[in-house]
Amino acid sequence: MDEAESDQSSAGLPPDSRVASRRLASGLWIMAAQVPRARQSRLVGAAGVGYLDDPPDCRGLAHLLEHGLFLGSGRWPGRSALARWVGTQGGRYNAHTGEEVTDVHLHLPVEAAEAGLARLVDLLGYPRLDPGALADEVEVLDAEFRARLDDPALHRLAALGRLFDPGHPAAACHAGNRATLGDDHPELVARLQAFHARHYHAGRMALVMLGPQPVDEQLDLLERHGRRLPATAADTPSPDRWRWATPRGVAWHSPNESSLPAAGTLELLWPLPGALADACAAPLQAVASQLNDGALTATLQQAYSVQELKADTAPEGTGPALCLAIELVEPPADIAPLVATCQRALRQACRRHAITPPPARTVDLDAWPREQARRLSRRPPARGSVPLDRDRRTPSAWLTPEQCRLLWREGAERATVTWRQIEETATPWRPLDLPWPPAASALPEVATPLPSRRDLAGRPVGPRSDDRPAAGLLFRDARLSLWWDGLDWPTREAETGWCLGWPAGATGNGGRLRDWQRRTLTLRQAAGARGQALTLGSDARGDWLMARGSPAGLASLVDQALDGWMAASAVTAPTVPASSSGLLAQQMLDRLATRRPSCPPGAMPPLLCWARGEMGAGEAQDTAEGFAERLSRARNAPPPPDAPQGDGQGMTWLAPQSADRAVMLEVEGGDDSPRMRWLLQLLAHCHDAPFHREMRQRRGLGYVAAVRYRESSGWPRLGYVVQSPKASVETLRQAILAFLDADAVRLARRDGPQLERLRRALLARQGPPETHDEAIERAWQALRQLQFDSPSPPDWHLAPWQQERAALDSLAAADLEVLASALASGTLPMRWWAHAPAPPGSPASQHCPPAT
Structure with missing residues (x-):
C-alpha cells in the first residue's frame, strides 16, 4: 500500500484544509479532503x-x-x-x-x-x-x-x-x-x-471524498468501501494514437444562428503529447497565466472588441493542448494581425525563464473532488505513443506557429461563403487556409494598466494614522452610505476589500453589464495577476462591484472599474447581449435569475460602500467620497426596450432556435424574506423528483423535466420546465397544470421528522459559508437588501446566514402546505414561458406563436 500527502492537490482549498491520497493494493486510488467548514x-x-x-x-x-x-x-x-x-x-x-x-x-x-x-x-x-x-x-x-x-x-x-x-x-x-x-x-x-x-475495475478507478470529517476517518471509509470494487489485473493500455491531422483551420456556426445575434469566438490550439503535458504541467500553467495577465488583451483591444480572452491547458474535446480562446463582439474582417499578435505573446511567454507561479485561486468545492477523481483515474499515456526526439522534449518546441490549429465560430449570415455540413449534427463548417502572417503584422504592444491611486486634487492618498472604525454605519450623507466591516468570518491576513453598489436602470442591464465587462477585461486580468479580484454585477437593485486583495492599488482598481461603468452606461447596449447557449430548458431557467421582480426592491442610496481591511476611518471615508464624486459625473444613455415580449395571453415566447418545444411556469414568491425563500426551496425539493417522473417516465413527454429554485435580486422563484421533441406547447402547459392540480399539495404534506430532514438538507446547501469568498459574497448581497433609513444597532454584524437559520427553524409543516395550496389555486404571481419552432416557410426572426 502506498500513501502520500498531496500538497499540490490542496492548492486553492481553504487554508485549514488537509488532503491525503492513497493507492490500494487493488490499484484503486482514494483521496480525502478535510475542509472543516x-x-x-x-x-x-x-x-x-x-x-x-x-x-x-x-x-x-x-x-x-x-x-x-x-x-x-x-x-x-x-x-x-x-x-x-x-x-x-x-x-x-x-x-x-x-x-x-x-x-x-x-x-x-x-x-x-x-x-x-x-x-x-x-x-x-x-x-x-x-x-x-x-x-x-x-x-x-x-x-x-x-x-x-x-x-x-x-x-x-x-x-x-x-x-x-x-x-x-x-x-x-x-x-x-x-x-x-x-x-x-x-x-x-x-x-x-x-x-x-x-x-x-479498481485498477482504473478512483474514489474521492470532501467533507468536514477528519481526513483519516474519510480515508478509512473510502478504503473499507472501495475494497468491494472488482479487482482485476491491470491491463496494458493500448497506445494513445495522435488524434490531430496536419495543422489546419476550421470555421463553423450553429445551424440556428441566423436568427440570433452571435459573437465570434476564435480558438488557437497547440496540441501536446500526453506524456509531455503531464510532465510539464506547471510550466504550461505558468505560460497560460502570463497570457491571461491582461497585456495581450490590452494589445488586442486596440483593433478588436474583445469580450473575453482565456488561455487554458484543459480545453474541452482536444486532449492535451494549450488553447487561447478569444470571444469577439463582432467577427473580424481580418484575423491575421490578431493571430500574429497572439503568436508573439506566446513566444515571449515561453522565453521567460523566471516564471512566477500564478496566484492561488479559491477552488469550487463542488468541482474540486471531480477534478481530482478524473485526474487519478485517467490512464497514463502509453510510452512512445507520440515520438519525442531530442528537439521536441520541451513545450516550447510544440508551441510554435507551425503547430497551431484554428477553430473559429463565425457569424452565420455570410452570403459569399459556401458552407459544408456535417451529416450527423447538421453543423455548418468550412476549411480555413492557414497562411501564417509575418511577425511584422502583429499589433504594437500596449502596457498592462498599473494602479496609482490619486485623489481628486491629484495628491496621492496614503495610509492615515486614524483610529480603526467600529463595525456598522461609518458615514452617510446625500451621496454616500459607507459601512465598515462587521463580517462574522475570519479575516484573511493583509486583505482589503471594497464593495460598491448604486442604482442603475434595470431595463437593458444585461447588455450594460456585458459592455462593462468588456471594457474592464484587461483591468480584471491584470488584477488577477497581482493576486486581487474584481467582480462586476447587475440586477434589479442596481449595478455593483466587489474588489478585494492586497491593499496596494486596490482603490485605483475600483476607480478604473467605475470609469469603465460610466463609459458603458453612456451608450445604449443591445437588449440581447450574447448568443443563446445550452438546452432550451436551461435558457428558460436562466430567465428566473435575470428577469426583474414584479415588485421592485427598495430604493438604494446613490452610492452604497462596504469597506474592510487595512485602513482607518478617515482614509475609508476619503476614499469612498472620491468614488461618489467619480460616479456623480456619469451620463446614462436611454435604455433599450425590454425583450422578449409576451403574446398578450400570459405567454412569453423565446425566439425560435430548434424543432423542440419547451414550456416553463415561473412562480414568484410573495415577498423576498428569508422565510419565503426557504419555503420555495422546500417546495422545489418536494416537487422536483415526482415532477420528473410524471413528465418523463409516465407521460413520456421529453428528455428534460425539472423544478428549480432561483433568485433575482434576492427575490425567490420556482420554475417548472419541460422540453419535448414532439408534444405541443399546449400539451406541455396542460401537463404542468395537471401535475399542480393533482399533486402540489399532496407532495408538500410532511410530518415532523420528514420536515426536519428537509431542514438539514437545506442547511447542507445553504447554511453558513464554506469559504471566505462565499462569506463576502453573501454578506454583501445581504447588505444591499437592508433598509437604509435607520442607523445600525450597536452590536451590528453581517452574518445573514444566522438570520436565515432562525427563519428556517421557525417554519412548520402547515406553512409549506399553505404555500402549496396557494400555488395549486393560482394565487401566487405566475408567468408562462414557451418555445416552438418557426412555422414552415417563415423567417425565423419573424416568429409568431403557433396555434395550439
Whole structure:
C-alpha cells in the first residue's frame, strides 16, 4: 500500500484544509479532503473510460453505460433506487461521460456520507443493466441527442473533429443516439456487460471524498468501501494514437444562428503529447497565466472588441493542448494581425525563464473532488505513443506557429461563403487556409494598466494614522452610505476589500453589464495577476462591484472599474447581449435569475460602500467620497426596450432556435424574506423528483423535466420546465397544470421528522459559508437588501446566514402546505414561458406563436 500527502492537490482549498491520497493494493486510488467548514459531503467515483473507448460500430456505449449505472445495482436493485434515496436525504447526484473518464458524484448531508458511499460503490461495481430499462434509456439518449442539437457546444465539438485524423475516434460525434446504438437490445446488453467488466475495475478507478470529517476517518471509509470494487489485473493500455491531422483551420456556426445575434469566438490550439503535458504541467500553467495577465488583451483591444480572452491547458474535446480562446463582439474582417499578435505573446511567454507561479485561486468545492477523481483515474499515456526526439522534449518546441490549429465560430449570415455540413449534427463548417502572417503584422504592444491611486486634487492618498472604525454605519450623507466591516468570518491576513453598489436602470442591464465587462477585461486580468479580484454585477437593485486583495492599488482598481461603468452606461447596449447557449430548458431557467421582480426592491442610496481591511476611518471615508464624486459625473444613455415580449395571453415566447418545444411556469414568491425563500426551496425539493417522473417516465413527454429554485435580486422563484421533441406547447402547459392540480399539495404534506430532514438538507446547501469568498459574497448581497433609513444597532454584524437559520427553524409543516395550496389555486404571481419552432416557410426572426 502506498500513501502520500498531496500538497499540490490542496492548492486553492481553504487554508485549514488537509488532503491525503492513497493507492490500494487493488490499484484503486482514494483521496480525502478535510475542509472543516464544509456543510456537506461530496463523494465522487470515477472510472478511466470514456467515449474514446466506444467501439466504432457502437458509438455512445460509454454514455449508455453511465445511464445504466442508475437503473439498479446488486444491493439496491430497484430502478431509480439511488434517486429516491438521495431525494429522501435532500441531496443531489449527477454523472458525466468525457473523453477518457466517466464520473458519478453525490452531494449529501454529512451524516449520510457512509450510506451514500456504499451505494456509490455498488452502483459503479455491480450495476444490474436490466434489458427493459436499458431499452428505455436508449430512447432517453436519443431525446438527449436531439435536444443537444440546439446547443452550440455540440456543434463546436463536431467542428473540432474536422481538425482530427478521420480514423481517430475523436473525429466522430460521441453523443450516442438510437441510430448509433441500434435496436438489438439483447446484443446491446451483452456488449454493455463486457464493456463494464473490461473498464470498471479498481485498477482504473478512483474514489474521492470532501467533507468536514477528519481526513483519516474519510480515508478509512473510502478504503473499507472501495475494497468491494472488482479487482482485476491491470491491463496494458493500448497506445494513445495522435488524434490531430496536419495543422489546419476550421470555421463553423450553429445551424440556428441566423436568427440570433452571435459573437465570434476564435480558438488557437497547440496540441501536446500526453506524456509531455503531464510532465510539464506547471510550466504550461505558468505560460497560460502570463497570457491571461491582461497585456495581450490590452494589445488586442486596440483593433478588436474583445469580450473575453482565456488561455487554458484543459480545453474541452482536444486532449492535451494549450488553447487561447478569444470571444469577439463582432467577427473580424481580418484575423491575421490578431493571430500574429497572439503568436508573439506566446513566444515571449515561453522565453521567460523566471516564471512566477500564478496566484492561488479559491477552488469550487463542488468541482474540486471531480477534478481530482478524473485526474487519478485517467490512464497514463502509453510510452512512445507520440515520438519525442531530442528537439521536441520541451513545450516550447510544440508551441510554435507551425503547430497551431484554428477553430473559429463565425457569424452565420455570410452570403459569399459556401458552407459544408456535417451529416450527423447538421453543423455548418468550412476549411480555413492557414497562411501564417509575418511577425511584422502583429499589433504594437500596449502596457498592462498599473494602479496609482490619486485623489481628486491629484495628491496621492496614503495610509492615515486614524483610529480603526467600529463595525456598522461609518458615514452617510446625500451621496454616500459607507459601512465598515462587521463580517462574522475570519479575516484573511493583509486583505482589503471594497464593495460598491448604486442604482442603475434595470431595463437593458444585461447588455450594460456585458459592455462593462468588456471594457474592464484587461483591468480584471491584470488584477488577477497581482493576486486581487474584481467582480462586476447587475440586477434589479442596481449595478455593483466587489474588489478585494492586497491593499496596494486596490482603490485605483475600483476607480478604473467605475470609469469603465460610466463609459458603458453612456451608450445604449443591445437588449440581447450574447448568443443563446445550452438546452432550451436551461435558457428558460436562466430567465428566473435575470428577469426583474414584479415588485421592485427598495430604493438604494446613490452610492452604497462596504469597506474592510487595512485602513482607518478617515482614509475609508476619503476614499469612498472620491468614488461618489467619480460616479456623480456619469451620463446614462436611454435604455433599450425590454425583450422578449409576451403574446398578450400570459405567454412569453423565446425566439425560435430548434424543432423542440419547451414550456416553463415561473412562480414568484410573495415577498423576498428569508422565510419565503426557504419555503420555495422546500417546495422545489418536494416537487422536483415526482415532477420528473410524471413528465418523463409516465407521460413520456421529453428528455428534460425539472423544478428549480432561483433568485433575482434576492427575490425567490420556482420554475417548472419541460422540453419535448414532439408534444405541443399546449400539451406541455396542460401537463404542468395537471401535475399542480393533482399533486402540489399532496407532495408538500410532511410530518415532523420528514420536515426536519428537509431542514438539514437545506442547511447542507445553504447554511453558513464554506469559504471566505462565499462569506463576502453573501454578506454583501445581504447588505444591499437592508433598509437604509435607520442607523445600525450597536452590536451590528453581517452574518445573514444566522438570520436565515432562525427563519428556517421557525417554519412548520402547515406553512409549506399553505404555500402549496396557494400555488395549486393560482394565487401566487405566475408567468408562462414557451418555445416552438418557426412555422414552415417563415423567417425565423419573424416568429409568431403557433396555434395550439
